[in-house]
Amino acid sequence: MGLSLSQLAKACAYTSVDNGVTLxxxxxxxxxxxxxxxxxxxxxxxxxxxxxxxxxPK
Structure with a gap:
């Protein structure tokens, strides 16, 4: 999909991007x-x- 981990975490609705990336x-x-x-x-x-x-945006 060409996303960074932080963008993917945000797209998946993780409220904290840092925690989403860790997960x-x-x-x-x-x-x-x-x-x-x-x-x-x-x-x-x-x-x-x-x-x-x-x-x-990236």
Whole structure:
């Protein structure tokens, strides 16, 4: 999708971008279970794009 981790965290509605980035890294490393809604949301973004107001510019 071409997003930074902080942009992805914001697009996924994590209220604190820093905490969202930490959680995303833990999901990637397998240190924490990925919540069921996250893969579905990412697939939605992949198919239809991310609304511009969901993210800040890089």
């Amino acid at each position: 995303l890294r833990r999901y990637e490393k397998g240190e924490r279970e990925v919540p069921g809604w996250l893969p579905r949301m990412l697939e939605l973004f992949r198919r239809h794009g991310i609304p511009p107001d969901f993210i800040d």
